Amino acid sequence: MIIDTHLHLIDLSALHYPWLGGAPALNRDFSHTEYATQARRAGIEAALHMEVDVDQADIQAETSHVKAQSLEQGSLLRGAIASCRPEEAGFAAYLERQQADPFVKGFRRVLHVMPDELSESALFRENIKRLAGTGLTFDLVVLPHQIPRAIALVDLAPDVQFVLDHCGVPDIKGNAEHPWREHMAEIARRPNVIGKISGVVAYADSGSWTVESLRPYVEHTIGFFGWDRVVWGSDWPVCTLGGGLATWVAATHALIGGASADERTKLLSGNAKRMWKL
Template sequence: MIFDTHLHLIDLSALRYPWLGGVPALNRDFSHDEYATQARRAGIEGALHMEVDVDPADIEAETGHVKAQSRQKGSLLRGVIASCRPEEKDFATYLERQRADPFVKGFRRVLHVMPDALSEGTLFRENITRIAGTGLTFDLVVLPHQIPRAIALADLAPGVQFVLDHCGVPDIKGGAEHPWREHMAEIARRPNVVAKISGVVAYADAGSWTVETLRPYVEHTITCFGWDRVVWGSDWPVCTLGGGLATWVAATHALIGGASPDERTMLLSANAKRLWSL
């Protein structure tokens, strides 16, 4: 069975998503029920909801909305990775509120579409260090050229558990492996960073990618981090841009077909359950 560490739900009637206007294919409701039907068929037993970069005024409402859905009979939701704004002075107060809620498992601040300087701000960095000792993780979503900035954060806050999303967001469609390949090897040297095998189908050519297209990127990530420091994520519904949930699950099984049963279990569920105490 698989544990999905990267599920997005979209409810346009409940929350505001400013960025969706620029992505017509995703600018509709993507419900838990729609996901769950596909997920159960693919062998997914549970999921963490990943924040969807809602309007800042809706950040805590998003967590509450997902938590309410987790209480429904048959829900696959086991927790949330909540949105946050470490660059703002009220982050410490926000952090304490989230620590009081066991449904919150970690945080993410979208960085790959933001100015590089955001993560270099003094307040941002001070607030990231506040996460140390809380048991909460921080997801990093950065482009290949931004990985050195992710490395700087990992070095600054060795007591924080970081999760590098989407294999470091390589440009698979463009066939670019450098400097992504070197940067991945370097960030993997930080013991407080794990990598998420997710998102890659959306970075490949939707009409022509095959398992072999993805293999160099997925295998390099696993080689750098090791089987005990990788987790799996669907990135649904973003994965629909590259073939959909069932296609990505099938590709994953093909990519790790040569691994041992223990290695497959670590990637697909055991590491996530350990990391987030699920």
């Protein structure tokens, strides 16, 4: 069984996505129906929706839209990692509303395309601390040079469960392992951070990557976080930029082929079940 902890759905008729204007390959509808057909063929039995950086006015609408789809017969959706704005004063009230909805499993604020100092404001940090004791996670999507800033945030909120997306977004295409490698080892020392094995095919050379070109990055992440602190995600449809869902699932199986059955289960479903109570 595979639980996909990083699925994006795009519905241009229902929501607004300002960033898609600069991403023509992704600037179309990517529906649950399209995803589910591919996912079931690949052995994926459940998924968490990851926010897609919609227009701020559509944040609540995105969660509601995805939740409605989760209620349809045969849906793979089991919860949502919702968008949020911790840098704003209204976060506390927003958090209280989301806590009332068991479909919401956590939050993410896109940081890798934002100014580095966004996560350093006092209000941002105080609001992240509010997640302590809620059971809600916070996904970190940061570039390698931003990982020290993520570490600072993690250290200020030791009772919050963080998830580091996409193996820390390494530049695989550029074969750049430093300082990514050192920063990953350091953030993995924090017990309140989970590593997500996701997205890496989008950072590799789309025409020439192989399992072996991905291996140093995936194995380094798992090696430092350990099998009890890693989860798997497709990053669909972004993974279509690097070969597609079935290709990434096949590469994952090849990458962890030497692991024990128990270790593979932890990565592919067990840790996600435990952390998000799926």
